[in-house]
Amino acid sequence: MSGPIQGKLAIITGASRGLGAALAQHLAAKGAHVVINYASDDSTDAAKAVASEIEAKHNVRAVLAQCDITTQEGPQKLIEIAKSHFTSNGQFQIAILINNAGVVNPAPMGSVTFDEFDKTFALNARAPLFVTQAAIPYLPKDRSGRIVNVSSITTSMGFWWQSCYAGTKGALEAMTRVWARELAEHATVNSINPGAMLTGMYSGLPQEMLEKVWSLNYMAPLARTREGIDKPEIIDAAKGLGGRPAYLEEVAGIVGLLCAPEAGWITGQVIGANGGGVMTKG
Known part of the structure; x- marks a missing residue:
């Protein structure tokens, strides 16, 4: 199927299940080739199923990239896997990067542990930073790139038991604004803030x-x-x-809008993706 991102490459972290898988399906339906990142062996079968369905339905390539992006070498490994499959005539470009991988780890104040916060921060905030940083040399040079960070409604609502999750997703939203300025010649950078999803x-x-x-x-x-x-x-x-809860395709559709060429004049924003659960003034 042809579309506005026909033939471009999209890398999606945490894409073997849930929203990540829906994002891979949605972007593939618009014509993008996709790299499906996941970390554990337990997710291999699910990732393979997503890739097989995408290739059968949409006539694009779907490549699996198993690597733990919370490790020091993981982000660079992810980009190298993508590069090994999508370099053509010596050229490799990442048109779309979706930082989707995340973990919740709910705990009320008084029972949050150091390890819980450390693990949550490593995946929700640190990993997107270093994945994005590893991608910089391969982003477009004409502002046509698209980076979307998946945040959460919890950053705005003071949700109970979410010191780890809301705190680290809030850090991701703050970095979104920084990257929107620093990477402006390469890509727009935005976040979405989903609420409850059907996962x-x-x-x-x-x-x-x-x-x-x-x-x-x-x-x-x-x-x-x-x-x-x-x-x-x-x-x-x-x-x-x-x-x-939101159907996954509803949230994936919002990301798809941000990845379209027509979205080239929006950057540094947190876009509502929660059915109006939080209404913000941009």
């Missing part, structure tokens, strides 16, 4: 925390369920959450 992300969270989610979801105008449109299981799940 099973709430399945392992404490009941006390789930109960607090209700009032926040209830305030998101687009989280109201729609009889005859939303799936019955979504409508049922929404009753306990105050509203439905």
